[in-house]
Amino acid sequence: MSVLDIYVLGAPILRQETTPVTAVTDELRRLIDDMFETMYAAKGIGLAAPQVGRPERLSVVDVADSPFVIINPEIVLAEGKQKGEEGCLSIPEIYGDVERAQRVVVRALDREGVPFETDATDLVARCLQHEIDHLHGRLFIDYLSVVKRRAALAKWEKVRQGDRSHVRSVAARETAGRRPHGEL
Ligand code: K1U
Ligand code: ZN
8 A cells, every 4th residue: 555645735636526436446446545544644534535636536534443435425414513623634734613514414335336324423524524525626724714714825825835836745654553444
């Protein structure tokens, strides 16, 4: 498995609509495994394909040692409201409060291409909404007020220190205990 580069704010792929997956192949499963590896190395709880430069409609999630992939996900129910802080592996060091649905039911395909539904609340629901947004070219900063978004973008420019590159490298780290499927 490999740790992939993560595309950062300014990379056009982060603003593009993804392409639905038509077949779950071994090549796609290798991408999924690499995405988990990358998410763990970056200490994230989710990661969407566009964040690693790929146009496929899929994301990986692992909020509390329950890893799963969502392929072609759709939110079929959203209810209630929660407000909480979000970050994004594509906009490191920038955080903001975002209002999201408190509960979502998401329908998707799993890594074998089998349809399933997941019913999530709290942080898992927040993460699912954040990851599904990525698949439609939306970022959490889009939900901030004009003033807060401006402040976030100013901080981002400071963090970047003039770096114009569209990717960042994440060092591989010891991921034992946080690998999907109990792999060594
Ligand atoms: O998609 C991403 O950029 C990953 C992102 C997902 C996310 C974080 C917080 C709220 C909703 C969705 C991250 O994992 S950023 C890392 C982070 O902020 C975090 C890590 C562990 C627990 C909580 C937040
Ligand atoms: Zn993100």
